[in-house]
Amino acid sequence: MxxxxxxxxxxxxxxxxxxxxxxxxxxxxxxxxxxxxxxxxxxxxxxxxxxxxxxxxxxxxxxxxxxxxxxxxxxxxxxxxxxxxxxxxxxxxxxxxxxxxxxxxxxxxxxxxxxxxxxxxxxxxxxxxxxxxxxxxxxxxxxxxxxxxxxxxxxxxxxxxxxxxxxxxxxxxxxxxxxxxxxxxxxxxxxxxxxxxxxxADDTVVEQVLREAGPRSTIRPMFVWMGRMSSEKRVLEYLDAIRLADVDADFRLYGAGLLLTKAQAFVRENGLGDRVHFAGKVPYPEALAAIASADALVQTSIGFETQGMTVFEAAALGTPSIVSDPNIAGELPDGIYWQPADGSVQALADALVRVAADVASGSKLVVEPQTSSTFxxxxxxxxxxxxxxxxxxxxxxxxxxxx
Missing domain, CATH: 3.40.50.2000 (Glycogen Phosphorylase B;)
Incomplete structure (x- = not known):
């Protein structure tokens, strides 16, 4: 055809x-x-x-x-x-x-x-x-x-x-x-x-990333966020949640968009530069490798997404997710994600605190790479x-x- x-x-x-x-x-x-x-x-x-x-x-x-x-x-x-x-x-x-x-x-x-x-x-x-x-x-x-x-x-x-x-x-x-x-x-x-x-997720890239991925560090929790930096993705709300959580962790944001300058200014003004890092746009294999190396993928938009692509990729790679949108959470198998209590910035901050504590204590959520063909x-x-x-x-x- x-x-x-x-x-x-x-x-x-x-x-x-x-x-x-x-x-x-x-x-x-x-x-x-x-x-x-x-x-x-x-x-x-x-x-x-x-x-x-x-x-x-x-x-x-x-x-x-x-x-x-x-x-x-x-x-x-x-x-x-x-x-x-x-x-x-x-x-x-x-x-x-x-x-x-x-x-x-x-x-x-x-x-x-x-x-x-x-x-x-x-x-x-x-x-x-x-x-x-x-x-x-x-x-x-x-x-x-x-x-x-x-x-x-x-x-x-x-x-x-x-x-x-x-x-x-x-x-x-x-x-x-x-x-x-x-x-x-x-x-x-x-x-x-x-x-x-x-x-x-791309079968070949997933398999390559899983072959090459080393053990995740449990010393300093690492959270990965990916997407277009725009209002509907709630990137500024995410940064505010990081500020409120005030945890010793590495927060890496991948992507670009019209709110990138505002996001960078927010990080400078709130002294978050030692925790928040803007990685920019990267090729697809690097994006999947970043997800695989993280302790959690963070999904922040609510009501906007029509697909849960990044959380599906995380599931395929064995990385748990913090899922803000209950609709996307409903697409996932039980036991592979955390969900904030509600859609507020404070609830997201609380989830970051809880997950960071679990990772630091060695009791983090363990997710096996989803071998189901669904993803x-x-x-x-x-x-x-x-x-x-x-x-x-x-x-x-x-x-x-x-x-």
Whole structure:
């Protein structure tokens, strides 16, 4: 099969969705399939890939990490021309909500190709946290969506959920990266029969890290945090919890983002420099090695995440997690994580104190690397291929219709 994936952001940019797409691409290719990823061109140096179609774009963040493509006939022609020299596309896989989704469904409709949609974004939560006038923003998005994807199909009242419903109604199958998000989509009427397909950890890298990992130090507890440094990830709340906990431990934060400067200033102003270290963005193998070397991975966002990718990776590596989001905790087996009493900064600080004391005393939570295939990308890719094959089988069983 030749799968054409659409994303709102370039696969080389920072973010969990992008990591997921890169993993999916590689494991699908290992299974013998061809994958092309269509996303806005980046405006900073990055590795790139001959299998990427980088659409014309404009940067939308000051750090030039993220960009957007203006959807219209010009972008449609650009994509059609880029695909003309590649093998025929068998299936469109939309992993986007905005310009990537519009371009993906326009392509599928133009060429009479079936589509699969993976929902990654808790859009209602994100808009409410970021946009000053969320209801107005949603109405603007719906107007834009209806203009680009005529006709309107959703029967839901105007909302972020009806926006997502417009997308799901154009797909032949829907997936989500966690059971809690799949259930939410179904409860809100945004999609039905959503299949849960996790983002797994890279089998090869996990095995290599486990082979090379030495024993963890029990002298000074080490906590690892990973992600985009933005408000919804609660990175500043995490640093405040470290301040309140006041424990002798090593806190390493991996990643970057718009709040990095504020985070660094907070550490300086509160005299946390001997405990808190910003490691920046690192390649995937280094990220997994860091998780494997830690006494605990710390997950801090609440209500935003649609997948528990870092905690799944920690489980695969045998590292316990401190999990702030009860929805993500519900995705994990019992006995491999701690959970703060509630969503407050003080509760997170209390959890840090408790875990640091357990580690220092030698009574820390011991987690065996999760050998279950659930947390491995190879297993999840097999399940996604099953979704693709069912969709394509329906195409061969009935006349083509507009997507």
């Amino acid at each position: 030749h799968i054409l994936m659409f994303s709102d952001q370039h696969a080389d940019s920072l973010g969990g969705v992008q990591v997921s797409i890169r993993l999916q691409k590689r494991f699908l290719e290992q299974a013998g399939h061809t994958v092309t990823v269509c996303a806005p061109r980046m405006h900073r140096e990055h590795p790139g890939d001959s299998d990427y179609v980088d659409t014309p774009s404009v940067p939308i963040t000051l750090d030039r990490e993220y960009s957007m493509t203006l959807v219209g006939r010009r972008a449609d022609r650009f994509i059609d021309e880029a695909l003309a020299t590649r093998p025929p596309v068998d299936l469109v896989h939309v992993q986007a909500d905005f310009w990537g989704a519009m371009l993906g469904y326009r392509f599928a409709q133009r060429h009479g190709i079936r589509a699969v949609h993976t929902f990654h974004n808790h859009m209602e939560f994100g808009i409410e946290r970021v946009v000053p006038y969320p209801k107005l923003a949603v109405r603007g998005l719906l107007w834009w969506q209806h203009r680009l994807l005529k006709p309107a199909r959703s029967a839901l009242a105007p909302s972020a959920w009806s926006y997502l419903n417009e997308l799901s109604l154009r797909a032949d199958a829907a997936t989500a990266p966690s059971s809690h998000f799949a259930s939410l989509l179904e409860r809100k009427g945004a999609a039905s029969a959503v299949e849960v397909i996790l983002t797994g 491995r990308q190879s297993h999840q890719t097999e399940r996604m291929i099953g979704v693709y094959e069912r969709v394509l089988a329906r195409r061969s069983a009935q006349p083509d219709s507009a997507v």
